[in-house]
Amino acid sequence: MTNIQWYPGHMAKAKRELTEKLPLVDVVFELVDARVPVSSRNPDVVQLIQNKPQVLILMKSDLADPKVTNQWLNYYKQQNIKAVPFNGKSNQGIDKIIEAARSVLEENALKREEKGLKERAIRAVTVGIPNVGKSTLINRFAGKNITTTGNRPGVTKAQQWIKYKNQLELLDMPGILWPKFEEPLIGQKLALTGAIKETLYYKDDIAIFGINYLTKNYPGVLAKRYNFDLMLEEELSAPDLLLLITEKRGYFDDYDRGADMLLNELRDGKLGRLSFETLEDMNINENDNK
Numbered sequence: 001m002t003n004i005q006w007y008p009g010h011m012a013k014a015k016r017e018l019t020e021k022l023p024l025v026d027v028v029f030e031l032v033d034a035r036v037p038v039s040s041r042n043p044d045v046v047q048l049i050q051n052k053p054q055v056l057i058l059m060k061s062d063l064a065d066p067k068v069t070n071q072w073l074n075y076y077k078q079q080n081i082k083a084v085p086f087n088g089k090s091n092q093g094i095d096k097i098i099e100a101a102r103s104v105l106e107e108n109a110l111k112r113e114e115k116g117l118k119e120r121a122i123r124a125v126t127v128g129i130p131n132v133g134k135s136t137l138i139n140r141f142a143g144k145n146i147t148t149t150g151n152r153p154g155v156t157k158a159q160q161w162i163k164y165k166n167q168l169e170l171l172d173m174p175g176i177l178w179p180k181f182e183e184p185l186i187g188q189k190l191a192l193t194g195a196i197k198e199t200l201y202y203k204d205d206i207a208i209f210g211i212n213y214l215t216k217n218y219p220g221v222l223a224k225r226y227n228f229d230l231m232l233e234e235e236l237s238a239p240d241l242l243l244l245i246t247e248k249r250g251y252f253d254d255y256d257r258g259a260d261m262l263l264n265e266l267r268d269g270k271l272g273r274l275s276f277e278t279l280e281d282m283n284i285n286e287n288d289n290k
């Protein structure tokens with residue numbers, strides 16, 4: 001497995017930009033990938049945003065295993081972290097985010113009232129790692145496509161506020177955070193879910209990583225999708241399974257093409273709703289109170 005790394009310069013710039021935006025907002029929407037809610041979180045965020053109220057938004061929850069997502073939601077509740085599952089592909093759920101923002105800002109609202117200040121729209125900024133759905137969420141608030149989704153960042157433009165029903169104002173420039181992966185496992189999970197540029201890893205490595213996770217945690221999913229005997233999931237090694245899947249698709253021994261197809265289907269949800277990080281995987285006890 002290649003050791004995937006970001007340039008420290010990127011990281012420093014992203015942090016600086018976020019620090020500049022913070023005084024402008026009441027609340028930070030931290031976007032994570034519901035399928036890998038720990039690995040897709042930059043551990044520096046807590047320190048970066050300091051005491052700013054925060055709502056954790058579990059993006060792509062339509063692709064994640066609902067049972068696993070519920071476990072995470074219970075855990076966040078216990079940890080007093082406000083978390084909302086969200087599907088950027090649907091037209092629903094925005095109000096739940098606003099509700100969550102209101103609830104973390106309750107104290108601020110009371111203070112404003114005491115001071116005799118008028119109620120005003122909540123101001124927010126989104127932060128998250130590449131490809132987590134920042135632009136998608138902003139577009140959902142705007143009710144139209146104002147930022148390009150699936151696009152690379154880099155085009156500088158003036159910062160604007162997107163107004164949502166007089167209730168919320170969202171900065172249209174999301175804070176980009178770079179993932180951290182001192183641990184190869186984090187890099188593998190992020191590559192699998194599509195957060196890392198494809199030129200930075202070998203697709204067959206990541207496909208094999210995915211096959212191993214699926215045969216262990218979701219037995220039968222691969223056999224069903226690629227139409228082979230369930231027994232083979234236990235009998236064959238992950239590389240052999242990749243070869244079998246490649247053959248089943250008629251790509252002969254074009255392993256790379258097979259890996260590419262498998263990764264795309266998995267990311268598109270064609271293998272069903274899957275999560276790649278459970279509380280158990282992360283050695284977190286549901287009743288832990290840190």
Ligand SMILES: Nc1nc2c(ncn2[C@@H]2O[C@H](COP(=O)(O)OP(=O)(O)OP(=O)(O)O)[C@@H](O)[C@H]2O)c(=O)[nH]1
Pocket residue numbers: 059060061062063086087088089128129130131132133134135136137148149150151152153176
């Ligand atoms: N299924 C599903 N796909 C989503 C969701 N949110 C975003 N996507 C898809 O994920 C991809 C990346 O979304 P973007 O909104 O461009 O992500 P971003 O965080 O702005 O990415 P960068 O600008 O590269 O940092 C796009 O193909 C989106 O359509 C979601 O909730 N569910």
Ligand SMILES: [Mg+2]
Pocket residue numbers: 134135136147148149150151153
């Ligand atoms: Mg974007």
